[in-house]
Amino acid sequence: MFKKTKIAGIGFYVPQNVVKNDDLKEVIDTTDEWIQERTGIKERRYVQRFKENTTTMAVEASKIAIERAGISANDIDFIIFATLSPDYFFPGCGVLLQRELGIKNNCGALDIRNQCSAFVYGLSVADQFIKTGMYKNILLVGSETHSAGLDFSTRGRNVSVIFGDGAGAVVLQPTEKQNQGILSTHLHSEGLHAEKLAFLHLGGHSGVFTGDQTDFQSSGKWGSLFVTQEMIDNGTAFPIMDGPFVFKNAVVRFPQVIMEALDANNKKLSDINMLIPHQANLRIAQFIQEKLGLSENQVYNNIQKYGNTTAASVPIALCEAWELGKIKDGDLVCLAAFGSGFTWGSALIEW
Numbered sequence: 001m002f003k004k005t006k007i008a009g010i011g012f013y014v015p016q017n018v019v020k021n022d023d024l025k026e027v028i029d030t031t032d033e034w035i036q037e038r039t040g041i042k043e044r045r046y047v048q049r050f051k052e053n054t055t056t057m058a059v060e061a062s063k064i065a066i067e068r069a070g071i072s073a074n075d076i077d078f079i080i081f082a083t084l085s086p087d088y089f090f091p092g093c094g095v096l097l098q099r100e101l102g103i104k105n106n107c108g109a110l111d112i113r114n115q116c117s118a119f120v121y122g123l124s125v126a127d128q129f130i131k132t133g134m135y136k137n138i139l140l141v142g143s144e145t146h147s148a149g150l151d152f153s154t155r156g157r158n159v160s161v162i163f164g165d166g167a168g169a170v171v172l173q174p175t176e177k178q179n180q181g182i183l184s185t186h187l188h189s190e191g192l193h194a195e196k197l198a199f200l201h202l203g204g205h206s207g208v209f210t211g212d213q214t215d216f217q218s219s220g221k222w223g224s225l226f227v228t229q230e231m232i233d234n235g236t237a238f239p240i241m242d243g244p245f246v247f248k249n250a251v252v253r254f255p256q257v258i259m260e261a262l263d264a265n266n267k268k269l270s271d272i273n274m275l276i277p278h279q280a281n282l283r284i285a286q287f288i289q290e291k292l293g294l295s296e297n298q299v300y301n302n303i304q305k306y307g308n309t310t311a312a313s314v315p316i317a318l319c320e321a322w323e324l325g326k327i328k329d330g331d332l333v334c335l336a337a338f339g340s341g342f343t344w345g346s347a348l349i350e351w
């Protein structure tokens, strides 16, 4: 019998620390009205500094997903960790998650760097491993600590007000049931626009180095591995985005890749029970909904509460929609994402 991949368990975690738009006003030259009007965001969560990080949030989300899958951590036979904000430059968070979950079976751990579309990319990788019979319980996590690496000056306000921290996780298993499992994934990239939404220097989360290392860095001979004071001062130590350009590309690529998923499976827009778009901007999600003629009930958004959590946004929204009873067994669920790279992708799943 032909095997497909099902989501056997799902969980998410967001820090308790709620940061409202008005709280940001205390440090950034911005307003609640601007943020809500342009992005739909009302609040986001930030980690408690030095107590929580990308791995600890992933652990919490994973524990829920593992429990809901009805397995124990040691049953996990492969880990895929999606993040652009790892706790160390290396090793990746996958092995840290393995350690913190107490997984002792030496399973493989893969870290992926596909920013906003990373969860969809990770799902596609996991799907191949499950379909071929290589693995039976894959833990896929998207987790991000943006609050540690944003430019909270006026210069960076277009980026800083958007992002939030959080994690989402799924356990993927084989299924032979009809009307269940991943029907297809479609992945794309266009490196031509790599610098339109980017963090151009390595080691952004590794700390700040000054003095001799600054001199070493500025020689340019070996490239920069650490963030220097100079880079912080001139703004190159932070993510940058040409917002309008990214927006214009997003509203084209999202509908394209959703239609690609439907066409590949002979499905229609009206067959979609739930579309979970990457939570980049509520205006982008609303534009897609309108362009595709989808109803309010066919799309789930929660960017209002959590901001853009990049690799975590799709699993957080998927989990929350499922917990609210908006996704039921047999439903056709479409995941779609677009972001830095540019990379974008979709997954069509029978729940």
Ligand code: UT7
Residues within 6 Å of the ligand: 029, 030, 031, 034, 035, 038, 039, 116, 157, 158, 159, 161, 162, 197, 242, 243, 244, 245, 246, 247, 250, 279, 280, 281, 284, 308, 310, 338, 339, 340
């Ligand atoms: O998740 C990955 C994919 N990311 C996306 O898809 C994001 C796509 N882009 C966007 O969502 C929007 O472009 C943003 C929300 C980032 C920005 O909205 P925008 O309407 O494109 O604004 P803008 O960058 O064109 O800036 C318009 C004005 C500027 O002022 P002037 O030059 O017109 O005087 C900015 O300086 O708004 C100003 N501005 C702000 N004002 C108050 C930019 N950020 C802020 C802010 N508060 N936070």
